[in-house]
Amino acid sequence: MNRFCQIFDVKSPIIQAGMIWCSGWKLASACSNEGILGVIGSGSMYPEVLEEHLTKCKRSTDKPFAVNLPLIYPQVDDHIELIEKHKVPIVITSAGNPAKWTARFKDSGIKVIHVVSSRKFAMKAELAGVDAIVAEGFEAGGHNGREETTTLCLIPDVRKAISVPLIAAGGIGSGRAMLACLNLGADAVQIGSRFVASEESSAHQAFKAKVLEAKEGDTSLTLKELTPVRLLDGSFAKDVREAYQRKADPEELAKLLGRGRAKKGMFEGNLQEGELEIGQISSMIDDIRPAAEIIHDLLLEFQVARDEQFTAERYMF
Amino acid sequence: MNRFCQIFDVKSPIIQAGMIWCSGWKLASACSNEGILGVIGSGSMYPEVLEEHLTKCKRSTDKPFAVNLPLIYPQVDDHIELIEKHKVPIVITSAGNPAKWTARFKDSGIKVIHVVSSRKFAMKAELAGVDAIVAEGFEAGGHNGREETTTLCLIPDVRKAISVPLIAAGGIGSGRAMLACLNLGADAVQIGSRFVASEESSAHQAFKAKVLEAKEGDTSLTLKELTPVRLLDGSFAKDVREAYQRKADPEELAKLLGRGRAKKGMFEGNLQEGELEIGQISSMIDDIRPAAEIIHDLLLEFQVARDEQFTAERYMF
Numbered sequence: 001m002n003r004f005c006q007i008f009d010v011k012s013p014i015i016q017a018g019m020i021w022c023s024g025w026k027l028a029s030a031c032s033n034e035g036i037l038g039v040i041g042s043g044s045m046y047p048e049v050l051e052e053h054l055t056k057c058k059r060s061t062d063k064p065f066a067v068n069l070p071l072i073y074p075q076v077d078d079h080i081e082l083i084e085k086h087k088v089p090i091v092i093t094s095a096g097n098p099a100k101w102t103a104r105f106k107d108s109g110i111k112v113i114h115v116v117s118s119r120k121f122a123m124k125a126e127l128a129g130v131d132a133i134v135a136e137g138f139e140a141g142g143h144n145g146r147e148e149t150t151t152l153c154l155i156p157d158v159r160k161a162i163s164v165p166l167i168a169a170g171g172i173g174s175g176r177a178m179l180a181c182l183n184l185g186a187d188a189v190q191i192g193s194r195f196v197a198s199e200e201s202s203a204h205q206a207f208k209a210k211v212l213e214a215k216e217g218d219t220s221l222t223l224k225e226l227t228p229v230r231l232l233d234g235s236f237a238k239d240v241r242e243a244y245q246r247k248a249d250p251e252e253l254a255k256l257l258g259r260g261r262a263k264k265g266m267f268e269g270n271l272q273e274g275e276l277e278i279g280q281i282s283s284m285i286d287d288i289r290p291a292a293e294i295i296h297d298l299l300l301e302f303q304v305a306r307d308e309q310f311t312a313e314r315y316m317f
Numbered sequence: 318m319n320r321f322c323q324i325f326d327v328k329s330p331i332i333q334a335g336m337i338w339c340s341g342w343k344l345a346s347a348c349s350n351e352g353i354l355g356v357i358g359s360g361s362m363y364p365e366v367l368e369e370h371l372t373k374c375k376r377s378t379d380k381p382f383a384v385n386l387p388l389i390y391p392q393v394d395d396h397i398e399l400i401e402k403h404k405v406p407i408v409i410t411s412a413g414n415p416a417k418w419t420a421r422f423k424d425s426g427i428k429v430i431h432v433v434s435s436r437k438f439a440m441k442a443e444l445a446g447v448d449a450i451v452a453e454g455f456e457a458g459g460h461n462g463r464e465e466t467t468t469l470c471l472i473p474d475v476r477k478a479i480s481v482p483l484i485a486a487g488g489i490g491s492g493r494a495m496l497a498c499l500n501l502g503a504d505a506v507q508i509g510s511r512f513v514a515s516e517e518s519s520a521h522q523a524f525k526a527k528v529l530e531a532k533e534g535d536t537s538l539t540l541k542e543l544t545p546v547r548l549l550d551g552s553f554a555k556d557v558r559e560a561y562q563r564k565a566d567p568e569e570l571a572k573l574l575g576r577g578r579a580k581k582g583m584f585e586g587n588l589q590e591g592e593l594e595i596g597q598i599s600s601m602i603d604d605i606r607p608a609a610e611i612i613h614d615l616l617l618e619f620q621v622a623r624d625e626q627f628t629a630e631r632y633m634f
Contacts, residue, residue, distance in 0.1 A: 001630060002630060002634040003631070005634045118533060118534055119532070119600075120533070137467065137469070138455065138456075138465075138467060139455075149597055150455060150456040150467040150487075150488055152456060152467065152468050152469050152488035152598075153456050153488045153596075153600065156491065156493060156494070170467075171469035176473060176500055176501050177501065179497075179500045183497045184493050184494065184497055187631045215436070216435055216470070216475075217435055217437070220465065280466055280467060283436075284473055309623060314319050314320070314321070314330070314499060315499065316319055317318065317319040317328065
């Protein structure tokens with residue numbers, strides 16, 4: 001049996017990514033109820049908000065779910081206490097050193113998955129004792145690595161370097177892409193952008209509508225001098241481009257970015273001033289649907305793509 | 318039967334990429350003899366050099382081969398005359414408008430494959446009447462598109478937009494990656510970097526040795542203000558990075574690049590001053606081998622990865 005499913009007690013080897021402003025208790029519990037690992041994105045939540053989401057999530061599903069915890073989060077200690085208090089079974093750490101917290105989580109009986117974007121940090125995470133590793137490619141939405149390695153190149157390389165279960169992330173929004181990543185050696189996949197455009201996501205309707213319009217080439221990785229982030233084209237992305245054209249320095253870029261732009265764009269639907277974080281695969285998203293339907297169709301496509309290898313003419317050579 | 322194999326009369330749906338300074342008659346004929354489409358990279362050849370390679374290639378194989386022709390090449394007319402004179406069966410055009418030449422090639426009985434890096438240009442190429450389209454992702458070595466779309470995201474998107482055979486390129490150096498790309502909807506794959514490190518490639522030994530050393534994160538897409546190009550880290554790549562740090566303008570970058578750097582690096586093995594073009598997948602290349610062995614092992618791995626889907630535990634869920 002798939003070891004990711006075994007370790008994390010889920011039916012299908014899929015993680016719904018814990019995305020800031022998009023992944024609250026509604027999306028997480030809907031995904032967990034459908035047999036994948038639902039995740040609450042705590043990076044955009046104050047501790048009291050996280051506690052509310054934890055309570056509601058536990059009320060809405062009896063299946064395992066996880067909390068995504070950026071380790072650079074200012075009130076990370078409060079979040080960790082809440083995760084322990086509410087006996088969250090799995091935590092997905094990112095943006096920080098896993099060596100610092102992994103032992104504490106494990107001592108509390110919490111399983112740890114760590115997110116990396118390079119082979120080097122995958123090896124460090126394994127040494128820190130994590131239970132599984134998400135390797136996320138350049139095409140992913142939101143914050144991203146500096147190496148710019150794509151999922152197609154990153155997964156086989158990380159697979160060679162570590163032995164714990166490996167979850168592929170970045171550019172995966174379909175059953176075909178899931179199959180491709182398993183072919184490359186991943187044990188599971190993490191899917192973000194596709195769930196932004198779900199009914200249960202807490203993204204603002206205006207942002208969801210904008211995601212449906214996205215075409216190939218409409219996102220770009222930018223603000224690399226601060227923290228690299230993949231943004232959907234729009235008013236703020238244009239301001240950033242113009243800042244680069246006038247050769248703005250990092251201080252000016254930081255000032256332009258300011259604070260709260262992600263909330264403004266993704267949660268409040270302010271398409272002019274807000275930051276719109278989404279992956280390249282947004283070009284293939286054409287509808288907003290319930291998470292359960294998205295998962296159902298994705299698994300169906302996975303199966304079709306698998307079977308097709310014995311009937312489709314392109315495999316006959 | 319696989320329509321790529323049918324149309325281009327090859328055994329396996331693989332193109333050996335026509336890379337400047339690396340793909341001469343030796344590599345092309347070795348690949349064609351092994352049942353894939355061997356390609357002469359004419360972008361680094363004077364017409365008299367191309368003619369020599371055409372003559373030798375025809376002497377070394379009775380199988381179909383192709384010439385890669387960058388349409389911005391200064392003496393493109395001379396090259397086209399040679400291609401017609403020597404009855405080259407297939408031409409792979411890139412870096413230019415396929416509408417300009419496709420009809421002429423087709424009138425001469427030459428099949429045309431065009432290389433693109435975006436959905437938009439794939440649609441234009443199909444309208445121009447090409448026989449097949451190579452869609453090349455961000456992870457590819459050498460010159461690259463401005464959209465920065467990765468192979469994992471580009472292939473399904475282009476697949477939806479065109480109906481002619483689609484060849485995936487960028488990040489493919491193994492049988493697993495080939496299977497992944499076919500599962501995404503590609504009819505065939507184009508492989509470059511892996512063949513740079515073949516015995517028959519005309520890349521300099523010093524460059525080949527440098528490719529074997531490459532680790533994940535060691536390449537980057539740069540010089541985007543001129544023509545985006547993926548380079549291996551090294552002395553010249555460092556000079557470029559420093560130029561960016563002092564906010565060099567495009568004129569200064571063009572002056573720094575100068576002329577002949579690709580030849581210097583890849584063909585003459587000058588690792589200090591030369592430009593070293595290679596893809597991200599170079600991190601997975603560990604040996605220099607005869608092209609026939611590379612192809613043999615790649616097809617074997619493809620088959621293993623395919624069969625594994627029905628025995629490996631990670632597929633059991």
